[in-house]
Amino acid sequence: MSCRISELVLNCKDPELLAKFWSDVLGYVELDRDEGSIEIGPSDAGFGGLQPTIILSPSSNPRAGRLPLHIDVNPVDRDQAAELERLLALGARQADVGQTGEEQWHVLQDPEGNEFCLLRRQLEDAA
Template sequence: MTSRLFAVCFAANEPLRVARFWSAILGREVVDDPQHGVMLLPRDETDFRLRFPSTSEPKVVQNRAHIELTSDSLEHQRQTVARALELGARHVDVGQLPEESHVVLGDPDGNEFCVLGPGNTFLAGCGFLGDLACDGSQAVGYFWSQALGWPLVWDQDQETAIQSPRGGPKIAWGGPPLMPNGGRDRVTFDVAPGVGDEPRAEVDRLLSLGATRVGEGHDGTVVLADPDGTEFRVLTPR
């Protein structure tokens, strides 16, 4: 048994505006998601589905996870940054140094993301959406590798990364020192039991891997937390 990563969720005050921004950046279709606002469909089986559930809570602290976009050249990086700013992004200071080659922006809802310079070997072959870079421990990287059945493609100095066996974007965790939680995470995972798997048995398996039970969502989903305390949802078939 393994869970499927159904979606990476970015809670947003203006879900449709944020979804349209990312649709224009990534070239993906926006669809209605009656239970959870709006969603971007993946372009192929290796892409993350992106979900934008609505929240009334203002964004007050830096997210503990962010998208990283790759560049083929300095001109490609410049064009991506210019396009993002045109669509409503803004420059964000998260303590980056002037000599660093990446550009840090915030989407229209303030969610941080990076436009990397060319020559990033770590994300070679991952595509334009290179990875979801997370603040997190080595233990949480191990947990998600087992939970999703995705192999570890990096495990060094307490930094970890996993990638679907089909390829595509990575999910990476930077290791210590960890940022304070700062309250409820706006970037979370929705996972679904594998085809034919019984949801309750899959929840029990995730608990045995180190998750903790938080409660139930209003739609009958099971809310768990990973070993770092970041909540995620286990979807139930409808």
């Protein structure tokens, strides 16, 4: 018996803002709305598919910055430098967590300050 991650929940001040940001980053679509929460995920699979969905849940006290768990993303249709430009244009910001400058990844923050990393390796598109 085993488990699989089906969804990630991110408490946030502005679910609309982060749903738009993360949908644009990941190529996800809105799947559901419930009591202020917005669920986004792959258009062809949705909840229960091989890729987890993300629920942006409203919170008056979300934690921002260095969370115990963060999201790593990889480019799928361009190299890392081009993807970094795209993410910054979408509203991501560079984050300094003590990197040396020699890392093969970029530490970024979403519009609410939640850290995530852009890794170097280009992956195949899941679609």
